[in-house]
Amino acid sequence: MSRPRAEGPRAGFALEGDVLRCRGDWTVREIAPVEREFERSEASRSRVSAIDASGISALDTAGVVLLRRIAAKLGHDGRASEVSGLRPEHRALVSFVESAEREDGESAEAPRSALERVGEAAWRAAIGSGRLLGFVGEVAVVALRTLASPSRIRWRPILFNVRTAGFDALPITGLLCFLMGIVIAYQGATQLERYGANIFVADLVGLAMLRELSPLLTAIIVAGRSGSAYAAQIGTMKVTEEIDALRTVGIAPIELLVLPKILALSIALPLLTVYADVLGVAGGMLMAHSELDVGYADFLDRLQRALRLSDFLVGIGKAPIFAAIIAVIGCHQGFEVAGDAESVGHRTTVSVVRAIFFVIVTDALFSVAFNALGI
Amino acid sequence: MAVTSPRPLVEVRDVHTRFGRSIVHAGVSLEVREGEIFALAGASGCGKSTLLREIIGLQQPQRGSIRVFGREVVGIDDEAALSLRRDWGVLFERGALFGSLTVAENVGLPLREHTDLDDALVDEIAAVKIALTGLPSGAASKYPSELSGGMRKRAALARAIALDPRLLFLDEPTAGLDPLSATGFEALVRHLKEALGLSILMVTHDLDLLWHVADRVAFMVEGRIVGIGTMEELSVSEQPLVREYFHGPRGRAAREQAWKPR
Secondary structure, eight states, X not given: OOSOOTTXXXXXXXXXXXXXXXXXXXXXXXXXXXXXHHHHSGGGTSOOOEEEEEEEEEEOHHHHHHHHHHHHHHOOTTOOOEEEOOOHHHHHHHHHHHHHHHHOOOOOOOOOOHHHHHHHHHHHHHHHHHXXXXXXXXXHHHHHHHHHSGGGOOHHHHHHHIIIIIGGGHHHHHHHHHHHHHHHHHHHHHHHHHHTOGGGHHHHHHHIIIIIIHHHHHHHHHIIIIIHHHHHHHHHHXXXXXXXXXXXXXXXXXXIIIHHHHHHHHHHXXXXXXXXXXXXXXXXXXXXXXXXXXXXXHHHHHHHHHOOHHHHHHHHHHHHHHHHHHHHHHHHHHHHOOSSHHHHHHHHHHHHHHHHHHHHHHHHHHHHHHHHHTO | OOOOXXXXXXXXXXXXXXXXXXXXXXXXXXXXXXXXXXXEEXXXXXXXXXXXXXXXXXXXXXXXXXXXXXXXXXXXXXXXXXXXXXXXXXXXXXXXXXXXSOHHHHHHHHHHHHOOOOHHHHHHHHHHHHHHTTOOGGXXXXXXXXXXXXXXXXXXXXXXXXXXXXXXXXXXXXXXXXXXXXXXXXXXXXXXXHHHTOEEEEEXXXXXXXXXXXXXXXXXXXXXXXXXEOHHHHHTOOOHHXXXXXXSHHHHHHHHHHHSOO
16 A cells, blocks of 8 residues: 555654654544644644654645644744655645645635624515515416416316325325314313213314314315425426426426416315315214213204304315415425425425415414404 | 556456346456556446446445455445545545535535544645635535536535545546536646546546546446557557447547647
8 A cells, every 4th residue: 555544653743842843644544633732732832943844754635734734833923834854745745735725816705794694584584475475476377377268277287186185185184184073072071071061062073173173184284295295396396407498398387387286286175174074073973972972863963053054164165275375385485496405305394384384374364354254 | 657556456357237137247357556547438328337336335246356455345344345435535427515515514524524633624624625626715615506517526526535535436527517617627637636646547438538637448338348458559449349439520539639739
């Protein structure tokens, strides 16, 4: 081996009078102890007039950096102290490193202050909201244009998306809403039993599931399942320049990628919500039977009287709005991807968090509005 | 020039590789000597990149022996592989810089991982490596996605030489670069090789690179080496496959260029 390592002489230095003598292999693997030793030793504080490097048996660029650093530290009046005795090939390496550094005139960017960073973050957030608004507008324009000539509606991707976002989500949505029905009935049971109002468990489960929990829970599941998938799919297409390719062959990416997703989700989410309603109530009914001794027939009978049609419609009516929110945010985050795989992951996360946030905020606004309207 | 040592740095003996039913290597043998720039050339899909992956231990051949620094890498265990890997640097075709780290952090990563140098010294060494590859120091604090293709290649090269390796592997070093950047990169590779005493094994189908940079070239066709030698030797080879490659219009142009005084 041309550059012996572990078996080579250990790197080090010794102070003799006012000369610092270096020896051994000054290579990237060996210099870590030298560096620490130097910081601790008296050599770093005493007056050293010269550095004798004739004992250095092997040198690489890391060694050069350390040698230069030591020379700079030992020098005075702003001048590095002299390094002498380097072997010719080592001297060549030192001047190679120095020449590379000299060529470089550009100075590194100065670190920014906290205030500047806060301002920049705020500005980015404002720009981001503006862009989301712009995206919504763009989608609306494309949607109107497409609806004006219905032959341009792409049914295949719509049906495909109905299947992946709707049908494929049936098991998980059903299971979670069924469990939610059980939980509500169970929590209500202890309270209702105290008043002997067992039968009102039907009101509790029916109203809670139909009006609030089914649409909300379904929307959250779909945001996690499909909203993220939209962001990742469009984001990856952006990274691989497929979006640009679509534009060059004269297909509007929004028409092909976004509109079908919004339409598909607006169809699938209400259907999923109905299904979730059924299973949620079924869960509550099962619990009412086993915990409160409310028979299935009694439960259904009470349910019919407790619920108005408007309760059902309020729940279902929210679903298309949630669907639009999830699809638009997912797709928008996909289009916001810039550069690399890292960005795809980040945007996917943002899409889910933001979609769930907006779904819940919208749900709260709906509650206030329905309350005011007395529905 | 190159000081030939008795022991080759890389020694590939009779390597056979198959993916399912397709044969990638049917008995490949070659050696890379100390201090030379050795190029593995051939058309796309001839198995040269796979051979490189096998030499650096990312993939295993079915049969044969690959020795790097005199140590067998076929069937090597992880610990031994790690100590070998510290002695070589790899430049991947698309750079493979870590997107979540700045250029300086990318270059400093191997140093932080494999040495106990303190942070300030690591940063200093990383800055030197970045300067050596001809990048402006302003590039150090940038993320890979903010760099152009040529700068990204240089940053990736800076990471490959972070630990001052003795052996450098370059996978298609000029692929995806414009002619001017490619020429600059050629010069950089030669310059670094001389200054840092590197040996280089590169995989390429860039004829200019073969003429200007490589000391010796192995020419691979469908999993076999059909010719090894300097470009001058290969260009007068009687082997029909080699002739076809070097005497096509592009091959001739690259050769004429290489003969012009530079």
